Amino acid sequence: MVVRGVEVKTSKIKTINSSRKNRNCDWCSEIIRSGDSYKYYFCFGEGTSVSMHPECFEAMENDPNNDPDHDEFISGYNPRGCNCGFDVGCCKQGGV
Ligand SMILES: [Zn+2]
Ligand SMILES: [Zn+2]
Numbered sequence: 001m002v003v004r005g006v007e008v009k010t011s012k013i014k015t016i017n018s019s020r021k022n023r024n025c026d027w028c029s030e031i032i033r034s035g036d037s038y039k040y041y042f043c044f045g046e047g048t049s050v051s052m053h054p055e056c057f058e059a060m061e062n063d064p065n066n067d068p069d070h071d072e073f074i075s076g077y078n079p080r081g082c083n084c085g086f087d088v089g090c091c092k093q094g095g096v
Contacts, residue, residue, distance in 0.1 A: 011042040015054070027056035029076035055081030 016038050023032050032038045032053055039057040042049045052060070060073060063083040077085060084090040 009044040010050075011044070013057070014040045016040050016051075023051055024075070025053050025056055025080070026050045026075050027052045027060055027073065028078060028080040030080050053080060059083040 019032055019034050019036050019038055021034050023038075024030070025032050025038070030053070032051060037054060039052045039054055040049065056078075059078065059082050063073075079086055079090070082090060
């Protein structure tokens, strides 16, 4: 998988159909509620596991801001299901 232009060694992306507890999304920092579906993978290089809302995972994959200097995203840097970095004009925040 490539995150922001950098190849990251990860486990297979798993889709968990029903979360067993509330957990925070690693993309938007919002809660993934118990019973909700989410995406999960493990980063071998960093030894971290990542859980995301399915729409947040999609936003990460479609992130146009590939930046080789930043090999990882920052949790809470983007709104849920989007990769705009809280751009004021973003359609997902009640904009046009
Ligand atoms: Zn999320
Ligand atoms: Zn947005």
